[in-house]
Amino acid sequence: MSDSDDIVKEFLVESYENLDRLDRDLIALEKDPGNREMLASVFRTIHTIKGTCGFLAFNQLEAVAHVGESLLSRLRDGLLTLNAEITTALLAMVDAVRQMLGSIDATGNEGERNDQELIAGLTRLLQATAETKPVPGSAPAEAKPNDVVRPVPNVGDILIQRGAAQVSEVREAAEQQGAGDLRHIGEILVDQGAVKPQDVLEALKLQQQARGGQSGGASDSTIRVDVAHLDRMMNQMGELVLLRNQIVQFTNASEDTGLLAASQRLNLLTTELQEGVMKTRMQPIGNIWSKFPRTVRDVALGCGKRVRIEMEGQETELDKTIIEAIKDPLTHLVRNSVDHGIESPAARTAAGKNPEGRLFLRAFHEGGQVNIEIIDDGAGLDHAKIRHRALQKGMIAADQAARMTEREITNLIWLPGFSTAEKVTNVSGRGVGMDVVKTNIEKIGGTVDLQSKPGQGSTVRMKIPLTLAIIPALIVTTAGDRYAIPQVSLLELVRLEGEQACQGIELVNGAPVHRLRGRLLPLVYLNRELKVAGPAQAVAGIAQRRELAASGESGENKVLESQIANIVVLQADDRQFGLVVDEINDTEEIVVKPLSKQLKSIHTFAGATIMGDGRVALILDVLGLAQRANVVNEVRDRAVTDHDGKPASAASDGNQRNAVLLFQGGEHGRMAVDLALVARLEEFPRDSIETAGGHEVVQYRGQIMPLVRVSEVLEGGRRKTEEAGPESLHVVVYADQGRSVGLVVDRILDIVEESFVMQPHSGRKGVVGSAVIQKRVTDILDVPGLIAAAEGSPLAAGTSA
Amino acid sequence: MANMQQFCTFFLQEQFFGVPVQQVQEVILYQEMTRVPLTPAVIRGLINLRGQIVMAVDLRRRFAMEERPESQLPMNVVVRTDDGAVSLLVDAIGDVLEVDEESFERPPETVQGTARELVRGVYKLRERLLLVLDTERAVAGEDSNVHCCQPA
Numbered sequence: 001m002s003d004s005d006d007i008v009k010e011f012l013v014e015s016y017e018n019l020d021r022l023d024r025d026l027i028a029l030e031k032d033p034g035n036r037e038m039l040a041s042v043f044r045t046i047h048t049i050k051g052t053c054g055f056l057a058f059n060q061l062e063a064v065a066h067v068g069e070s071l072l073s074r075l076r077d078g079l080l081t082l083n084a085e086i087t088t089a090l091l092a093m094v095d096a097v098r099q100m101l102g103s104i105d106a107t108g109n110e111g112e113r114n115d116q117e118l119i120a121g122l123t124r125l126l127q128a129t130a131e132t133k134p135v136p137g138s139a140p141a142e143a144k145p146n147d148v149v150r151p152v153p154n155v156g157d158i159l160i161q162r163g164a165a166q167v168s169e170v171r172e173a174a175e176q177q178g179a180g181d182l183r184h185i186g187e188i189l190v191d192q193g194a195v196k197p198q199d200v201l202e203a204l205k206l207q208q209q210a211r212g213g214q215s216g217g218a219s220d221s222t223i224r225v226d227v228a229h230l231d232r233m234m235n236q237m238g239e240l241v242l243l244r245n246q247i248v249q250f251t252n253a254s255e256d257t258g259l260l261a262a263s264q265r266l267n268l269l270t271t272e273l274q275e276g277v278m279k280t281r282m283q284p285i286g287n288i289w290s291k292f293p294r295t296v297r298d299v300a301l302g303c304g305k306r307v308r309i310e311m312e313g314q315e316t317e318l319d320k321t322i323i324e325a326i327k328d329p330l331t332h333l334v335r336n337s338v339d340h341g342i343e344s345p346a347a348r349t350a351a352g353k354n355p356e357g358r359l360f361l362r363a364f365h366e367g368g369q370v371n372i373e374i375i376d377d378g379a380g381l382d383h384a385k386i387r388h389r390a391l392q393k394g395m396i397a398a399d400q401a402a403r404m405t406e407r408e409i410t411n412l413i414w415l416p417g418f419s420t421a422e423k424v425t426n427v428s429g430r431g432v433g434m435d436v437v438k439t440n441i442e443k444i445g446g447t448v449d450l451q452s453k454p455g456q457g458s459t460v461r462m463k464i465p466l467t468l469a470i471i472p473a474l475i476v477t478t479a480g481d482r483y484a485i486p487q488v489s490l491l492e493l494v495r496l497e498g499e500q501a502c503q504g505i506e507l508v509n510g511a512p513v514h515r516l517r518g519r520l521l522p523l524v525y526l527n528r529e530l531k532v533a534g535p536a537q538a539v540a541g542i543a544q545r546r547e548l549a550a551s552g553e554s555g556e557n558k559v560l561e562s563q564i565a566n567i568v569v570l571q572a573d574d575r576q577f578g579l580v581v582d583e584i585n586d587t588e589e590i591v592v593k594p595l596s597k598q599l600k601s602i603h604t605f606a607g608a609t610i611m612g613d614g615r616v617a618l619i620l621d622v623l624g625l626a627q628r629a630n631v632v633n634e635v636r637d638r639a640v641t642d643h644d645g646k647p648a649s650a651a652s653d654g655n656q657r658n659a660v661l662l663f664q665g666g667e668h669g670r671m672a673v674d675l676a677l678v679a680r681l682e683e684f685p686r687d688s689i690e691t692a693g694g695h696e697v698v699q700y701r702g703q704i705m706p707l708v709r710v711s712e713v714l715e716g717g718r719r720k721t722e723e724a725g726p727e728s729l730h731v732v733v734y735a736d737q738g739r740s741v742g743l744v745v746d747r748i749l750d751i752v753e754e755s756f757v758m759q760p761h762s763g764r765k766g767v768v769g770s771a772v773i774q775k776r777v778t779d780i781l782d783v784p785g786l787i788a789a790a791e792g793s794p795l796a797a798g799t800s801a
Numbered sequence: 802m803a804n805m806q807q808f809c810t811f812f813l814q815e816q817f818f819g820v821p822v823q824q825v826q827e828v829i830l831y832q833e834m835t836r837v838p839l840t841p842a843v844i845r846g847l848i849n850l851r852g853q854i855v856m857a858v859d860l861r862r863r864f865a866m867e868e869r870p871e872s873q874l875p876m877n878v879v880v881r882t883d884d885g886a887v888s889l890l891v892d893a894i895g896d897v898l899e900v901d902e903e904s905f906e907r908p909p910e911t912v913q914g915t916a917r918e919l920v921r922g923v924y925k926l927r928e929r930l931l932l933v934l935d936t937e938r939a940v941a942g943e944d945s946n947v948h949c950c951q952p953a
Contacts, residue, residue, distance in 0.1 A: 597884045602837075602839050610854065
């Protein structure tokens with residue numbers, strides 16, 4: 001019994017491959033209907049499938065394949081010409097065969113089926129010729145002039161050669177065929193009991209191999225390996241890497257040169273072996289892509305569109321597990337592009353475009369990741385429609401909607417349940433696609449991003465790590481424990497010492513940030529996120545610093561000197577943030593081990609690993625950590641540039657984009673100052689304010705800094721009493737030419753970078769003009785004027801900030 | 802011949818517990834643990850078991866008993882569960898005992914709370930009682946009696 005099981009299994013594997021090839025060939029053939037070679041190849045493929053079906057008594061399968069084969073035979077002989085209708089019917093046949101194979105795989109038989117319609121349809125097409133010729137019963141027997149280079153032996157001949165059949169028997173069978181028997185030689189012989197099915201199968205295989213040179217390629221230099229086997233090897237490889245790490249650590253402590261040399265060799269060998277094993281699991285992305293021409297054709301036909309698909313980088317390799325994971329997302333994106341992205345031929349022509357749309361798939365390695373791009377030249381995203389739909393579904397509030405940038409609207413499509421399709425078709429529109437795509441890609445540690453130019457098209461960019469199991473990581477220490485951070489998320493390391501440590505970390509609305517080359521980097525303290533107490537943090541609570549600053553004691557300097565802040569700049573999604581840790585250790589290659597189910601639900605950890613000294617360390621999930629710490633919401637980093645580094649085209653009037661600090665000043669509402677002039681943002685307790693010469697001042701960093709209450713200057717009157725004021729004051733420290741001045745504001749709102757048109761005011765003191773920022777009217781302050789108006793004469797002249 | 806079952810036994814405070822031998826993968830000395838932040842205190846951490854990363858559950862905490870004194874290091878009883886191997890931290894290891902099914906009894910109604918959930922029953926041995934631990938429950942997640950977040 002197991003023999004025939006094996007035969008069936010082999011049959012299935014080969015047939016699946018044949019069907020895939022049929023798909024590709026039929027599509028290619030549709031573009032080039034006269035290609036005789038391809039026609040012959042397609043015919044042979046379906047013929048082989050049919051032949052094997054017959055022996056294994058899969059009669060329904062055989063029936064379907066038989067009609068298809070007849071149709072193909074007509075085509076091959078030039079009695080019919082391939083057109084869209086025939087191609088569609090043949091592809092339907094391929095699908096039916098595939099379904100039946102699937103059923104055989106699962107249950108052992110073809111399942112309950114009614115293929116009458118399909119067979120009828122194929123038969124109808126078959127009969128749509130002026131004359132009918134008897135279908136040749138055994139195609140392999142004919143030798144085509146422009147076909148194979150060497151003569152392909154008949155099944156009958158092979159059987160004779162192998163001694164499985166007698167010459168007389170074969171001749172008899174051939175005669176029967178000639179007399180109108182539509183069965184194959186092999187069939188006839190088996191029915192007569194002259195030959196065993198096994199032998200015929202083998203003969204067919206040999207025949208196929210003989211033709212193998214033309215169709216399918218050098219099958220001798222490859223070998224089939226069970227994927228489970230490779231998985232096991234991969235695991236063992238992981239263990240070996242861990243062991244290698246341990247041994248290297250031990251031997252590094254040794255003086256023995258022999259041992260050191262051997263350890264070095266072991267190190268190199270393990271790395272090579274690891275790469276080798278990883279390679280065995282690598283498959284070219286072309287394997288998934290090869291199905292897309294068919295997908296595109298079917299979807300396009302279904303929507304009445306014309307789409308051409310182009311591919312670049314099919315040979316780019318990915319680990320098999322990753323290929324499995326992205327198969328569905330990619331398919332969905334491709335279908336989406338055709339269904340929603342590319343317009344109908346009429347619409348395209350009206351827009352001055354080629355009526356045939358173009359879908360471009362691109363894959364390449366870059367920066368330790370695989371980049372996959374899906375580019376279409378369709379209509380792009382309709383932002384108005386998306387905004388409207390999101391409002392409709394209650395996904396965003398009305399005022400949010402008004403303030404959203406284009407980029408934010410684009411990113412709405414990733415939300416679950418979102419779809420702007422009017423109709424839910426078979427293809428898409430159910431709104432379950434894009435968020436599943438994003439989730440699946442992120443699950444394997446990748447990122448996906450969509451950009452669109454209205455009227456021109458959309459581009460989806462995916463970045464996926466090359467492998468999951470063994471990754472390079474940065475080891476850090478916080479609160480006495482070690483954590484591993486995957487290097488793929490790592491951008492850079494920043495170390496702040498002493499003075500820098502104090503100045504470098506500022507507060508915006510309560511959230512710590514660091515200015516990195518002009519941009520604000522939100523900071524996340526790892527010990528706080530993990531809720532682990534540590535040894536007194538070097539740059540611990542902001543409160544501590546404030547106390548130091550306000551007290552202005554000389555002891556402050558000593559404390560400052562010993563303070564060190566280690567900031568690991570990470571990328572999560574398209575946001576950057578800085579992770580503050582106690583210590584930064586080495587970079588190492590670590591083996592990722594999954595966490596148990598219970599622990600998996602904590603999104604902060606991506607797994608665990610065993611370090612060189614045998615101890616366990618947790619691997620941080622950068623995206624999970626960022627989400628948990630809300631860095632994506634708190635201090636919003638309004639991305640100015642798109643991925644290519646070119647300034648985004650959001651501003652239509654081409655004005656200069658300015659970075660301004662927005663705050664609330666008294667009843668006057670919103671105000672802004674140029675961010676470039678802002679040195680720091682501080683908070684002072686009310687009782688730290690003193691008076692000198694009738695003006696309010698505060699001790700700040702060893703100096704006396706004058707305070708200007710913005711609201712008072714603008715309103716032209718003093719605020720009544722101190723009691724009305726809040727416990728602590730928000731102060732924007734403004735520095736100009738060595739002088740610092742503190743602007744007291746009610747509330748710091750935000751930092752934005754926007755282009756705006758300023759309308760100048762001549763009358764108001766301290767205000768340069770007004771502009772619309774974030775869709776609200778905002779006063780732009782004239783800080784020098786404010787200061788002059790408040791104080792009459794500048795204070796603390798000559799002291800440096 | 803009476804129905805005999807073999808149990809791997811251990812001590813928690815003064816109480817005597819056991820798990821069926823088939824469930825036990827191995828019993829080992831105290832291993833260094835790496836704590837996992839943001840998990841209930843019951844989960845003491847992760848240990849390296851010959852290259853396998855195994856989660857360690859502190860049974861004293863699970864039963865809401867008082868903490869082990871600092872100087873006393875727990876032993877590991879590594880059990881097999883649906884989700885892989887998990888280590889139970891216990892005070893001390895006892896012998897492998899063969900017990901008679903006949904002497905088994907369900908826990909009395911007076912046993913309340915956590916203990917009730919985690920103990921499947923009791924074997925009445927000559928000198929003492931053997932409490933049978935419900936391994937799956939002991940290892941499973943949320944328990945309202947357990948306080949969240951690792952101690953400092």
